[in-house]
Amino acid sequence: MGWARALKVPMTRPAIPAVVLCGVLACGTLASCEYSYDDGSAPASSTPSPVITEPTLPRDPSLSQTITGDALKSWAQDVLPDVNGLSFYSSFGLLSAGESRDEETTRLPGGTYAVTLACRGARSADFTVRNGSGVLVEVMLRCGTTRVKVLQLEKDAVLGMTITANSPADFAYRVSRI
Template identity: 50%
Template sequence: MGSKAAGSVTSRRLARAAVVLLLVLGSSLTACEYTYDDDGRPGASPTSTAGNVVLPPDPALEETVTGEALEEWAKSALPESQGQSFYSSSGYLNPGESKSEQTVQLPGGTYAVTLACRGTRRVTFTVRVGDVDLVDLTLGCANARVSVVQLETDAILSITVGSRSDANFAYRVSRL
């Protein structure tokens, strides 16, 4: 009878440990949302959500390309979105170079900002509305990432791309 009671206690301890493990794992899978206040300035009050999607890397993308090969890579690196594409760009960065561009005026709403790079290192992407960073990401090349941003009012996004080594970049802003 003593071994039966000991087995019951062990079973209850294992069940409790399993519940605690599930609670810990479940809490680590919850989403976060970040809201950036515009400090009373007129214009956009953007919100970035943790709905980022990481697309799988391709090891063949460690070599940079130019011309038609760059255009073909940009098309393949930026998968078609279901929404309307408002702005896209791609190019080549020399070591230590950065480039900044602005989108057209975007109507308030939810947007997918797809970012991709190719080369042997990393590329830094910063997407801003005014002085507010919506996306500040250093992306390992041969990768792509989709970030979702919310614009409460019409806005123009500033996108800056930089790298410490030779790299290609591509990005697209699409309305969801």
């Protein structure tokens, strides 16, 4: 038993300062590591990058003005492009404030159609498309814009078109087979 006492190591205080020092050195070494590579792109510039937003085109101020005659006919042809002879009916005209116009298309065979509507003036125009007594499309269209609505006709039909202007407005529409 005497030899066991001779090998006994005296108790000392734990080496807390050494552990803390190792931790600080490890963190400092890891924090200074940086991974970089060359991806072939140019280095980042110090100028701020531009903000990208949804592109919008300014509205043509001349579209707030109504027109007549050949200018009206030309505008209608521009906003209602012909689709390779598949147009069945088109019309255009000028309405006074509060005026309403009722028109009918020619007989359309059953099928799928695109009805393109356009308005030119200071405010808006209301378009209503009917098949008999049933309303197929009802749209308040802001002037200066064009809208396309798709219709499915189960059988031959004559469509009724009603256009009402809230203020003086040019209108145009075309019914084309899809």
